[in-house]
Amino acid sequence: MNIRLNGAQHAVADGATVSALVSGVTGRTLAADGQATDGRKLGVAVARNAEVVPRSQWHATALAEGDDVELVTAVQGG
Amino acid sequence: MEETTLGARQTLRDPLVVDGVELGSRLIMGTGGAPSLDGLGAALVASGTELTTVAMRRYSPAESGSLFQLLADHNIRVLPNTAGCFTARDAVLTAELAREALETDWVKLEVIADEHTLLPDALELVEATEQLVARGFKVFAYTNDDPVLALRLENLGATAVMPLGAPIGTGLGILNPHNIELIVSRASVPVVLDAGIGTASDAALAMELGCDAVLLATAVTRAQDPVLMGESFRHAVIAGRLARRAGRIPRREHALASSAMEGRAEFL
Numbered sequence: 001m002n003i004r005l006n007g008a009q010h011a012v013a014d015g016a017t018v019s020a021l022v023s024g025v026t027g028r029t030l031a032a033d034g035q036a037t038d039g040r041k042l043g044v045a046v047a048r049n050a051e052v053v054p055r056s057q058w059h060a061t062a063l064a065e066g067d068d069v070e071l072v073t074a075v076q077g078g
Numbered sequence: 079m080e081e082t083t084l085g086a087r088q089t090l091r092d093p094l095v096v097d098g099v100e101l102g103s104r105l106i107m108g109t110g111g112a113p114s115l116d117g118l119g120a121a122l123v124a125s126g127t128e129l130t131t132v133a134m135r136r137y138s139p140a141e142s143g144s145l146f147q148l149l150a151d152h153n154i155r156v157l158p159n160t161a162g163c164f165t166a167r168d169a170v171l172t173a174e175l176a177r178e179a180l181e182t183d184w185v186k187l188e189v190i191a192d193e194h195t196l197l198p199d200a201l202e203l204v205e206a207t208e209q210l211v212a213r214g215f216k217v218f219a220y221t222n223d224d225p226v227l228a229l230r231l232e233n234l235g236a237t238a239v240m241p242l243g244a245p246i247g248t249g250l251g252i253l254n255p256h257n258i259e260l261i262v263s264r265a266s267v268p269v270v271l272d273a274g275i276g277t278a279s280d281a282a283l284a285m286e287l288g289c290d291a292v293l294l295a296t297a298v299t300r301a302q303d304p305v306l307m308g309e310s311f312r313h314a315v316i317a318g319r320l321a322r323r324a325g326r327i328p329r330r331e332h333a334l335a336s337s338a339m340e341g342r343a344e345f346l
Contacts, residue, residue, distance in 0.1 A: 006136040043146040044137055045178035052174040072175050074146050077133025078108040078159040078295060
C-alpha cells in the first residue's frame with residue numbers, strides 16, 4: 001500500500017507498523033519499546049496524520065493506505 | 079586541588095540555573111549557519127556552551143543523527159526549537175515531536191510572524207506558551223523586546239523569557255537596551271538575550287544590562303573564524319556578567335579626577 005512519507009509517495013507492506021517504517025527508513029533495528037537495539041539514541045519522532053505517535057506505540061500502530069507520515073530529526077538551526 | 083584566587087572562584091562558580099539544572103556557561107549557542115559539522119563542533123567547544131539549540135526537520139538518511147551525536151559527544155545539552163513555525167498549532171506539534179525525538183521537555187518556542195522580519199507573532203506565541211505549559215513543557219519563549227509581553231509569558235508559566243536584541247541574523251546588537259533592562263528588572267525567571275548579537279561587545283552589554291544568559295548562532299557560525307569568535311563570546315559573557323555583579327560607576331556629566339589634588343608638588 002502507499003502512504004505519504006515526508007511529503008512524498010512511499011510504498012510499505014500492507015498492515016505495516018510505524019515501527020517497521022521507521023526501522024526501514026533509518027536502517028536501525030527497533031525493540032518493542034521503540035528504542036534502537038544497538039543501544040544508541042534513535043533521535044527521531046513520528047507524526048501520523050498530524051498527531052504524534054509516541055515511540056512506545058510504534059510497534060502497536062498499524063499504518064493505513066493514504067496515511068500522511070512525518071518522520072523528523074534534529075538538524076542545525078536556531 | 080589547586081589554590082585559586084578570589085577572582086577566579088567568582089568567575090568559575092556562577093552557574094545559570096534553569097528548571098533546577100545548573101549550566102556552567104551563560105552562553106547558549108545555536109547551530110544554524112555552520113558550513114560543516116566539524117567546524118561547528120570546534121566552535122561550540124571554543125564557546126564553552128553547555129546548552130545548544132537544534133531545529134526539527136524531515137529525516138534524511140544521508141545526514142541523519144550526526145548533529146545529535148556531536149552534541150552528545152561534547153556533553154552539550156540539547157534545546158530543540160520550533161523555528162519555522164508560524165502558528166501555535168504548528169509550534170505545539172513541533173515541540174511534541176522534539177520531545178519524542180530528543181527525550182527532553184525543554185523547548186525554545188519560536189512562533190514567527192513572517193519570513194521577512196522573522197519577528198515573533200505575539201498572539202500565537204502567547205497561545206502556544208499556554209498550550210505547551212499545560213502539556214508539561216519547559217518553555218523558553220523567544221519574544222519581542224516588549225516588557226509587557228515578557229511578563230505575560232512569565233505569568234503563563236514560561237521557564238525563561240528570551241527577548242530579542244535585534245531581528246534574527248541581523249547582527250545589529252541590542253536596539254533597545256532600555257526595554258531589556260526593564261524586562262530584567264521585572265522578571266523572576268531567567269532572561270536570555272536572544273537574536274541580533276553581532277560581536278562580543280553586544281553579548282557583554284546584554285550581561286551588563288542584567289540578562290542571565292545570551293543565545294546566539296549566526297555571530298559565531300558565519301564569522302570569518304568561528305572558533306576564534308566562539309572563544310571571544312565565551313569571555314564576553316563572563317566579562318559582562320562580572321561587570322554587572324561588580325556594579326558599574328554612575329555616568330557623570332563632567333570629569334572626576336582619579337588622582338587627589340592634595341599633596342601635589344608645587345613648582346615655583
